[in-house]
Amino acid sequence: MNPGAFDALLKGECDYSVVPFENSTNGSVVFTFDILRDIIHAPGTKSNGNIAPPLQVVEEVFVPINHCLLTTATDLSQVKRLYTHPQAWGQVDHYLAAHFSPADVERLDTDSTSAAVGIAKTDPEGAAIASSAASVVHDVPIFQANISNKKDNTTRFLVFARADPQHAGSAVYPDPALHVAADVKREKKGSLASFIVQNDKPGALCATLQEFAQSNISLTSINSRPSGKGAWSYVFYIEFEGDALHDNAVSSAVARAAKNCLEFCILGSFYRA
Amino acid sequence: MNPGAFDALLKGECDYSVVPFENSTNGSVVFTFDILRDIIHAPGTKSNGNIAPPLQVVEEVFVPINHCLLTTATDLSQVKRLYTHPQAWGQVDHYLAAHFSPADVERLDTDSTSAAVGIAKTDPEGAAIASSAASVVHDVPIFQANISNKKDNTTRFLVFARADPQHAGSAVYPDPALHVAADVKREKKGSLASFIVQNDKPGALCATLQEFAQSNISLTSINSRPSGKGAWSYVFYIEFEGDALHDNAVSSAVARAAKNCLEFCILGSFYRA
Numbered sequence: 001m002n003p004g005a006f007d008a009l010l011k012g013e014c015d016y017s018v019v020p021f022e023n024s025t026n027g028s029v030v031f032t033f034d035i036l037r038d039i040i041h042a043p044g045t046k047s048n049g050n051i052a053p054p055l056q057v058v059e060e061v062f063v064p065i066n067h068c069l070l071t072t073a074t075d076l077s078q079v080k081r082l083y084t085h086p087q088a089w090g091q092v093d094h095y096l097a098a099h100f101s102p103a104d105v106e107r108l109d110t111d112s113t114s115a116a117v118g119i120a121k122t123d124p125e126g127a128a129i130a131s132s133a134a135s136v137v138h139d140v141p142i143f144q145a146n147i148s149n150k151k152d153n154t155t156r157f158l159v160f161a162r163a164d165p166q167h168a169g170s171a172v173y174p175d176p177a178l179h180v181a182a183d184v185k186r187e188k189k190g191s192l193a194s195f196i197v198q199n200d201k202p203g204a205l206c207a208t209l210q211e212f213a214q215s216n217i218s219l220t221s222i223n224s225r226p227s228g229k230g231a232w233s234y235v236f237y238i239e240f241e242g243d244a245l246h247d248n249a250v251s252s253a254v255a256r257a258a259k260n261c262l263e264f265c266i267l268g269s270f271y272r273a
Numbered sequence: 274m275n276p277g278a279f280d281a282l283l284k285g286e287c288d289y290s291v292v293p294f295e296n297s298t299n300g301s302v303v304f305t306f307d308i309l310r311d312i313i314h315a316p317g318t319k320s321n322g323n324i325a326p327p328l329q330v331v332e333e334v335f336v337p338i339n340h341c342l343l344t345t346a347t348d349l350s351q352v353k354r355l356y357t358h359p360q361a362w363g364q365v366d367h368y369l370a371a372h373f374s375p376a377d378v379e380r381l382d383t384d385s386t387s388a389a390v391g392i393a394k395t396d397p398e399g400a401a402i403a404s405s406a407a408s409v410v411h412d413v414p415i416f417q418a419n420i421s422n423k424k425d426n427t428t429r430f431l432v433f434a435r436a437d438p439q440h441a442g443s444a445v446y447p448d449p450a451l452h453v454a455a456d457v458k459r460e461k462k463g464s465l466a467s468f469i470v471q472n473d474k475p476g477a478l479c480a481t482l483q484e485f486a487q488s489n490i491s492l493t494s495i496n497s498r499p500s501g502k503g504a505w506s507y508v509f510y511i512e513f514e515g516d517a518l519h520d521n522a523v524s525s526a527v528a529r530a531a532k533n534c535l536e537f538c539i540l541g542s543f544y545r546a
Contacts, residue, residue, distance in 0.1 A: 024504035027497070030300065034363075086359065089382075090307075106381050109359075152504050205495070206486040213479040222478070222495060224300075231297035231425050 003035050009160060010039070010054055017160045018061065022221070024154045026090040033225045037235045040194055040265050043228030050264050052163065057192050057268030059159035066153070067092050069144040070117050070135050071127035076143075081106045083116035084129035092129055095147035114138070158192075160268075186271035190220060191244035192237065193254065195261040199233040208260040209238075215253035217242055243269040276308050282433055283312075283327055290433045291334065295494070297427045299363040306498045310508045313467055313538050316501030323537050325436065330465050330541030332432035339426070340365050342417040343390050343408050344400035349416075354379045356389035357402035365402055368420035387411070431465075433541075459544035463493060464517035465510065466527065468534040472506040481533040482511075488526035490515055516542040 005017040020029045037043075040053055067088060073079050076099055086109045089096070110116040113130035117138040120128035127143065128134070135142045197204035212219060218241045224234040242250035244266050258264035278290040293302045310316075313326055340361060346352050349372055359382045362369070383389040386403035390411040393401035400416065401407070408415045470477035485492060493512045500506040515523035517539050531537035 023499075025499060027303065027499050086382075102384070108379050108381055109362075111375075150504070154504055203486070203489070203491045205492050206482065209479065209482055210486050213476070213483050216476070218476045219478050222497060224495060226296075226298060226300050231423070231427055 018157050021158045022156045025150050055160045056163045057158045058161045060273045061157045065155050067148045068142045070140045071143045079127045080125040083108050085113045092147050094149045188272045189243040190272045191269040192267040194237050195264040208257045211257035245269045291430050294431045295429045298423050328433045329436045330431045331434045333546045334430045340421045341415045343413045344416045352400045353398040356381050356392050358386045365420050367422045461545045462516040463545045464542040465540040467510050468537040481530045484530035518542045
């Protein structure tokens with residue numbers, strides 16, 4: 001995950017960016033969290049209360065990730081170098097541990113799993129961990145399919161659009177063709193927020209979360225990352241049930257929660273997949 | 274971070290293991306969280322309420338991390354390969370971006386920053402990112418000192434001991450010489466807990482955290498990692514103020530919180546540094 005997808009969106013070069021957010025085996029995609037932090041809560045800037053974000057989540061998509069080993073080598077003993085995106089190693093480490101000795105085989109990180117296949121194609125002693133689709137795109141054979149630790153290995157992607165100032169951040173999602181299928185009925189909405197609390201103020205995080213609990217709003221995920229505004233200061237990312245942009249009960253709980261925070265941002269409300 | 278430090282402790286080969294837990298620039302050390310998960314909440318095992326852990330935290334230590342570039346090369350243009358632990362890349366990426374082109378220089382992950390120096394020593398086109406101490410140990414020159422993005426880059430380590438069943442998990446810390454200094458007065462205690470809530474039960478996480486808030490116990494950190502017990506099920510790690518093992522007010526709040534959880538474990542109470 002490099003900042004390119006968000007950059008292209010913010011520059012108007014595309015209408016949507018699809019970014020990985022969380023993998024069922026390997027957890028949060030911290031690269032995505034940290035790029036969002038740099039956009040929304042830019043390090044070096046001062047706290048300024050409620051933040052109107054330049055982009056917003058409009059959709060979530062679950063994609064099964066069936067990693068494969070792709071190589072032009074005909075025998076595993078020929079492989080001296082493995083290539084993949086850093087997020088993938090932890091999803092396939094059972095297979096790697098069973099077939100490669102760390103002493104003999106180097107592991108190299110690439111910008112994407114697809115890029116790994118492009119590099120492995122030029123290296124007769126190289127193999128890439130990537131999707132079966134990348135085998136077709138780069139014309140590199142699949143040596144072993146489905147090498148993920150877990151058979152149900154899945155990555156949740158979020159679809160971002162630019163925030164529309166006309167709609168004060170409301171998630172207008174104009175192209176129904178982008179939905180997974182026309183007959184999929186989605187009823188429940190969720191929202192994503194990021195915030196920073198005063199890191200030396202006891203109870204500030206609890207007070208923020210308590211506003212949700214007292215309004216019977218379920219948290220569905222919580223993550224923290226260094227804020228870049230001094231050691232041991234964090235950006236928290238939470239997801240919760242309900243529409244923080246259009247449901248008054250939710251948005252007033254959010255407003256109360258935000259009062260405990262130095263910075264607070266609603267990154268979007270969207271139908272749960 | 275490999276499981277070796279915990280393995281050696283549990284096998285009785287050492288009395289203490291010092292493991293990295295969190296870096297001020299790069300956030301949680303997920304390797305440590307996931308090894309703890311495999312020890313405490315072993316994937317494949319069924320939930321069994323309160324868990325008596327086989328190990329416990331007895332101390333926290335903050336260590337300034339001054340990364341250096343170590344190489345036998347005499348000019349950066351000779352460097353074709355960079356070696357370090359995966360946790361370190363994000364702490365030095367400003368320096369790397371300024372001095373190395375990703376197209377020309379490969380990045381290779383190693384088991385530790387010290388191991389990276391051992392490998393770089395044998396590679397005339399290699400350079401390692403590691404501490405100045407590793408320069409002495411492996412006899413590899415420091416090309417550039419202090420290349421961390423942040424001048425105050427610090428890693429918080431936790432010191433683990435085996436849990437003493439005689440003391441029902443209480444943190445008896447027998448060797449005062451291990452304390453940072455005899456004249457350092459430590460007064461505040463903190464505790465570390467891990468737990469799993471039913472992932473399809475709305476509000477279970479909030480209900481758990483709320484027990485702390487209602488007892489005026491401040492949360493000081495919260496992290497989540499995939500539990501390994503099915504997709505989208507998490508192990509949560511929380512740290513909070515107070516002594517969960519010896520302070521009745523704290524331990525009764527903890528007992529109420531644990532009732533909301535499928536699995537709950539106090540990993541130790543220790544003086545805050």
